[in-house]
Amino acid sequence: MELQIKLFATLREGRGKIVTKEFNPPTTPKKVLEALNIDEEDVAILLVNGVDANLDQELQEGDVLSIFPPVGGG
């Protein structure tokens, strides 16, 4: 199944802004991070379709993941 992965801030380095990739179901955000060679410790915020998600939830065809390193401001 195809997933769209949006990367932000330092996670874009060497990977680009948006990655569209095929995964064998069932799959999880954890497997997406492995496929993109992103260390779990570098991920501070993980959204699936704009909603807070966890690393082990099952993903669905067409889901959009947004992945952020630690960021802040105000």
Add this chain to the structure above:
Amino acid sequence: MSGYCGKILRINLDERKVVKEDLNMDWANAYLGGRGLATKYFYEEVDPKVDAFSKDNKLIVATGPLSGTPTPTGGRYMVITKSPLTDTIASSNSGGRWGAELKFCGYDMIILEGKADKPVYIDIKDDQVEIKDAAHLWGQTTSKTMELLAKDVGDKAKILNIGPAGEKLSRIASVMNDMDRAAGRSGVGAVMGSKNVKAITVKGSSKPAIHDKDELKQVVSRVNKLIKENGVTGEGLPTYGTAVLVNIINENGVFPTNNFQLATFDKAEEISGETLAEKYLIKRTGCYGCPIACGRHCKVDDLEAGGPEYETIWGYGADCGLSNMGNIIKANYWCNEMGLDTISASTTIAAAMELYQKGLITDKDLDGVPLQFGNDDAIIEWTKRMGLREGLGDKLAEGSYRLGEHFGAPEVSMSVKKQELPAYDPRAIQGQGLAYATSNRGGCHVRAYLISPEILGLPEKLDKFSTEGKPLWVKTYQDLTACIDSLGLCLFTSFAAGAGEYADMYNAVAGTKHTDESILECGDRIWTLERMFNLKSGLKKEDDTLPHRLLKEAIPDGPAKDKVSLLDQMLPEYYELRGWDEDGVPTEDKLNSLNI
């Protein structure tokens, strides 16, 4: 007590008289310094019902006990007065180097009283304090004023000043310092303008005493390590500045767009921190003693200027429905030149755009300058006209609430207590909504930054849609923030440090014996005193609310679709936790327990 200079400058502008007084150390013990201690002085000396532009209003410029010390980010100062925007206590906070330099002159704070009969500036060099003629500065933009003043007082002096907006009593005028830093909010620049004071220059030669230098060295080393190792303060903010938030807030579906009519912006990437860093950033800048250096210096066409910050990018960008980053940088520059608060100025233009959308402002009001959402050309010209009060700019200079009221639609003002809200839609961030509604200075994100736990997951991730437990989080953040402000440090340190670190730094500098609990009690005392001032000035429970749109009209788009603020579910518990009665009035027991 070390850390403090132990002296305040009281300047009576009517009589042109300068008095050096001993700092009230009993009050300093109870209210720390800066925001807290200045509020105590203000509360004791000023009638809460005073008109903000009356000469009986006072304006206090205050530092904290950690300002000018080796503690990280110790360069801050605060401006405390009665706000002409909100009619509540104003406490506006800025970085740069000016705050530290005032301490080097030997003063913890300056109290301005009365009104000068003609424009003046105040020149402070250690013991020498002079009130000087400012006729040649009046009417000048902020950068021109600083350029002219540097010739008068020397280029090593640090300068704080107002722009044309403050002179013309715009209720959203800022106080600027060190060229592009701002005590932006609540119209403090207009109060300074009402007193005919254009600038305060400082050049000092002594450092504040430290109680235990070895202990301080160890604590500072520990806190700097926390700051460096923290992903936000060690990497995110230094690399991308505050604008790194654009994408994350938009992806969460809480990025107010077109004056809060939408909550996602389809062109967010064009105004993101990543785009700013890639296309416009020329250097990073830091305030006095800051290991984070979140400041930006950007270039577009022939203009090189400080900023823009996240809130400004949002206000001029998504909230006005436009994505031309170059024009946002230019509009930010003109805000600073005019001495306007970038949050209130940009969102007042957004409110004007909604009035135009509704047909309440028409082309005959515009003198040929467009005011539609998404029109890139609108923001620069309207910012200038607002600063100079030209044409419709005269109404914009009053802020969004009074603008809306003038056109018969105050509901377009996305404000709390008439101060414009910042860049997070509280309909889907429940704790932040409560923090907005109960902020003592009106709509504001930095009285309690619940975005940290509700969006960023710091110190732990909370469900942003839930109200459960949020009143206690809001109270704790409000109390801790009051401490950080009052000590004279930057709120951004709190991404990495907790109450214990602030207590340890204060103890090492001042020789106090504070614990986590006792320093937070100071925060509670400061918050409660601000509340007492506001109640005496006429504030009611009904003012602890949000705009109708955010309570009754659900978010129409994006991942937070259908959400509204559930403020009513949180407010009673918040009052109870604060020790306030059901009308939001502190009980006698509460006041006695805090020794107020």
